[in-house]
Amino acid sequence: MAQKQSATHPAPDTTRRSERSRRAIYDAALALVAEVGYPKTTIEGIASRAGVGKQTIYRWWPSKADVLLEAFLDLGDQAARAAGRQPYTIPDTGDLAADLKNVLRATVDELRDPAFEAPSRALAAEGLVNEELGRRFVAKLLEPQLQLYVDRLRAAQDAGDVRADVDPRIALELFVSPLAQRWLQHTGPISHGYTDTLVDYALNGLTPR
Amino acid sequence: MAQKQSATHPAPDTTRRSERSRRAIYDAALALVAEVGYPKTTIEGIASRAGVGKQTIYRWWPSKADVLLEAFLDLGDQAARAAGRQPYTIPDTGDLAADLKNVLRATVDELRDPAFEAPSRALAAEGLVNEELGRRFVAKLLEPQLQLYVDRLRAAQDAGDVRADVDPRIALELFVSPLAQRWLQHTGPISHGYTDTLVDYALNGLTPR
Amino acid sequence: MAQKQSATHPAPDTTRRSERSRRAIYDAALALVAEVGYPKTTIEGIASRAGVGKQTIYRWWPSKADVLLEAFLDLGDQAARAAGRQPYTIPDTGDLAADLKNVLRATVDELRDPAFEAPSRALAAEGLVNEELGRRFVAKLLEPQLQLYVDRLRAAQDAGDVRADVDPRIALELFVSPLAQRWLQHTGPISHGYTDTLVDYALNGLTPR
Amino acid sequence: MAQKQSATHPAPDTTRRSERSRRAIYDAALALVAEVGYPKTTIEGIASRAGVGKQTIYRWWPSKADVLLEAFLDLGDQAARAAGRQPYTIPDTGDLAADLKNVLRATVDELRDPAFEAPSRALAAEGLVNEELGRRFVAKLLEPQLQLYVDRLRAAQDAGDVRADVDPRIALELFVSPLAQRWLQHTGPISHGYTDTLVDYALNGLTPR
DNA sequence: TGATAAACGAGACGGTACGTCGTGTCTTTGT
DNA sequence: ACAAAGACACGACGTACCGTCTCGTTTATCA
Numbered sequence: 001m002a003q004k005q006s007a008t009h010p011a012p013d014t015t016r017r018s019e020r021s022r023r024a025i026y027d028a029a030l031a032l033v034a035e036v037g038y039p040k041t042t043i044e045g046i047a048s049r050a051g052v053g054k055q056t057i058y059r060w061w062p063s064k065a066d067v068l069l070e071a072f073l074d075l076g077d078q079a080a081r082a083a084g085r086q087p088y089t090i091p092d093t094g095d096l097a098a099d100l101k102n103v104l105r106a107t108v109d110e111l112r113d114p115a116f117e118a119p120s121r122a123l124a125a126e127g128l129v130n131e132e133l134g135r136r137f138v139a140k141l142l143e144p145q146l147q148l149y150v151d152r153l154r155a156a157q158d159a160g161d162v163r164a165d166v167d168p169r170i171a172l173e174l175f176v177s178p179l180a181q182r183w184l185q186h187t188g189p190i191s192h193g194y195t196d197t198l199v200d201y202a203l204n205g206l207t208p209r
Numbered sequence: 210m211a212q213k214q215s216a217t218h219p220a221p222d223t224t225r226r227s228e229r230s231r232r233a234i235y236d237a238a239l240a241l242v243a244e245v246g247y248p249k250t251t252i253e254g255i256a257s258r259a260g261v262g263k264q265t266i267y268r269w270w271p272s273k274a275d276v277l278l279e280a281f282l283d284l285g286d287q288a289a290r291a292a293g294r295q296p297y298t299i300p301d302t303g304d305l306a307a308d309l310k311n312v313l314r315a316t317v318d319e320l321r322d323p324a325f326e327a328p329s330r331a332l333a334a335e336g337l338v339n340e341e342l343g344r345r346f347v348a349k350l351l352e353p354q355l356q357l358y359v360d361r362l363r364a365a366q367d368a369g370d371v372r373a374d375v376d377p378r379i380a381l382e383l384f385v386s387p388l389a390q391r392w393l394q395h396t397g398p399i400s401h402g403y404t405d406t407l408v409d410y411a412l413n414g415l416t417p418r
Numbered sequence: 419m420a421q422k423q424s425a426t427h428p429a430p431d432t433t434r435r436s437e438r439s440r441r442a443i444y445d446a447a448l449a450l451v452a453e454v455g456y457p458k459t460t461i462e463g464i465a466s467r468a469g470v471g472k473q474t475i476y477r478w479w480p481s482k483a484d485v486l487l488e489a490f491l492d493l494g495d496q497a498a499r500a501a502g503r504q505p506y507t508i509p510d511t512g513d514l515a516a517d518l519k520n521v522l523r524a525t526v527d528e529l530r531d532p533a534f535e536a537p538s539r540a541l542a543a544e545g546l547v548n549e550e551l552g553r554r555f556v557a558k559l560l561e562p563q564l565q566l567y568v569d570r571l572r573a574a575q576d577a578g579d580v581r582a583d584v585d586p587r588i589a590l591e592l593f594v595s596p597l598a599q600r601w602l603q604h605t606g607p608i609s610h611g612y613t614d615t616l617v618d619y620a621l622n623g624l625t626p627r
Numbered sequence: 628m629a630q631k632q633s634a635t636h637p638a639p640d641t642t643r644r645s646e647r648s649r650r651a652i653y654d655a656a657l658a659l660v661a662e663v664g665y666p667k668t669t670i671e672g673i674a675s676r677a678g679v680g681k682q683t684i685y686r687w688w689p690s691k692a693d694v695l696l697e698a699f700l701d702l703g704d705q706a707a708r709a710a711g712r713q714p715y716t717i718p719d720t721g722d723l724a725a726d727l728k729n730v731l732r733a734t735v736d737e738l739r740d741p742a743f744e745a746p747s748r749a750l751a752a753e754g755l756v757n758e759e760l761g762r763r764f765v766a767k768l769l770e771p772q773l774q775l776y777v778d779r780l781r782a783a784q785d786a787g788d789v790r791a792d793v794d795p796r797i798a799l800e801l802f803v804s805p806l807a808q809r810w811l812q813h814t815g816p817i818s819h820g821y822t823d824t825l826v827d828y829a830l831n832g833l834t835p836r
Numbered sequence: 837t838g839a840t841a842a843a844c845g846a847g848a849c850g851g852t853a854c855g856t857c858g859t860g861t862c863t864t865t866g867t
Numbered sequence: 868a869c870a871a872a873g874a875c876a877c878g879a880c881g882t883a884c885c886g887t888c889t890c891g892t893t894t895a896t897c898a
Binding site: 455456457539540542543544545546547548549552553555556560561564571578579580581584585587588589591592595596598599600602603604605606612615616619620621622623624625626627 | 664665666748749751752753754755756757758761762764765769770773780787788789790793794796797798800801804805807808809811812813814815821824825828829830831832833834835836
């Protein structure tokens, strides 16, 4: 299988890449996005803050958004590694509602962490308008998270707690998407109570039984 | 209440404003966003395409995003006027599920209209990162739409079709937000079948009765 | 006759040109060439020293060398204007040898003036390698000077002091070119005695009479 | 007397030097200067064309100009060797005027050879602005040539064909410098007729006898 | 004949300057 | 007085080379 390769530029030699520079670039990108915002974060600014030549950025990333995406992914990896390799699943205590509420409460807390907020908003925004990046953003960050809900819901179906004819990939959106939208678009406040309510509504429906 | 006003510049005299230029600017902005995308749409580009001096834009709008927001709102107004002043409510045939499915199917169709897609994505994206504009975007475009669902759900509550203890402002998100997220972030395909399913899940819940 | 015009860029409007910026650019260019040398003189450096945007330079001049050529011509004009509009001819006292020696002695003094040296060397150097600029340099700066010698020599021919069959355009090179070469290429010292000798040799020949 | 040596770098070991690379670098440098001109000739370009690492150039030469100077000197050596080790003197047939005209005609022909033109113009230009290189250029290339004229003129003085009080080093400039200036600065056409005239004027003077 | 040390090709790196584009302000010239 | 036109100072873009600095890989002496 041939490597896809731009005609104009030779592939840079990955083995010679400076780990030092990469780290410095990640740090600078995240710091700048947090400090001055995504639109005012420039490649020149990242380079200068990282103590790196601009070309070193252009050599390895095609755009500002790609730098940030990788930096953010790396941040997540680090966090995961620091947290001692937690299993990345939604716990299954047998009580579906409680399990979902717990995860969503944790998500709410995370969304409020300013270190995560700035870069993830920026990436989401860029992804809306830049489809290619958007797909990568979704594939690398969003889908893996959503898959956890799919797994938990399937387990619930096996246990008879969720109707067998329900599509878990759609079902999860009933509580995840509202939270996502409120957070992204400021269409409403987010709180533990709010996500608890979402779970209740979604699991039991809106109509009287 | 005094108008906040820059010290250096007197407020432009609105009565003398050229309607001709405004229209040309709206058209140019929408056309450019559709043709080259939001990031490559520039104030200079809009001015030149509209046959207008740059200053005419800077005199009346504070930023590219504001031009686009107004242009888009105007587009909606025009469409509404053309469609013969329809009453802007969700019909109430007595069948809540059917009514919701109908509106959502229409929304799906609208979201696929390329004339709406480019500017609304652009505005949503800008709003994610620029909170001030985001709030205006939500207040002027999103909330009015959502309020229609609130009204319809309240009517359903009065008719006993929705549990009385349900908060309609939250309830509507169960079917609206998933659609919004799939469309904005390309997290999944959108179709009439999909929105029908959302309504069914939301109204009846995911757990067996 | 149509104006020749680049396809890519509209002709800038000369009437709106900022005289202030032009002067500042001339001054900065000459100062930098004198201070750091031509190769280390950059467009960015000139712009920054002149307190001017780079684009203002690129708008009006195609290259660093062109800026310097105009700046140098302007310097000459100013000097001439300051010197009270001297007639720009070689005096004719009837004594050809004395007249030539006087002019060449003055030239020697001028060539030693550091304010003239740096830019004129730089322009000469650039002209060697960039034929187009070289021709302009010669036409605007060199030829007018040489023409003065042609005129004086023709007068001398009329007076019978120079053989009638001599081509003045070639004859002048016998004393002008050696001085030019010594100065430009450091092939030898230049002094009043040296130029006097050149005139004597050229007028009377090298062979015994 | 100790060799002056940079503190940071040991002297490279000349005995291990790759003759292959040196030749390739000379060839590449001369070819590039001829093809794209001196300013667009870059060290990277030379290295890549020569199939050589950049460091190999930086190890042995301090600058682009030095590479070219050596390459050009080498070219001259090669030409001389190929021409069968001609004695490098101006012939002395007893007829000074004829001998000088012959040599100058040959020089005119050489100056028109495109293989010599590009590099020698480039070196001359660089020398104007970079005094250190200029002196080397003159010492290695120009002065040896001029010395030949000094020798021939001295012989002529011994033979009584040139006035004894004439300084040969200055005298030669009467015909050599005009040719040099016309060629370098395009101040006039160069031809056999032109150099013949220069010799006649210089030997016999411009004034009637 | 193998060890070893330098030169070598390759090219990543921190930088500087390039020439271009867009920003938002300001000024000039019509209407 | 607003509008078109566009020059202006400014700042970022993405590219090209600079000269330095590793990386393995030859290659050429010496032990």
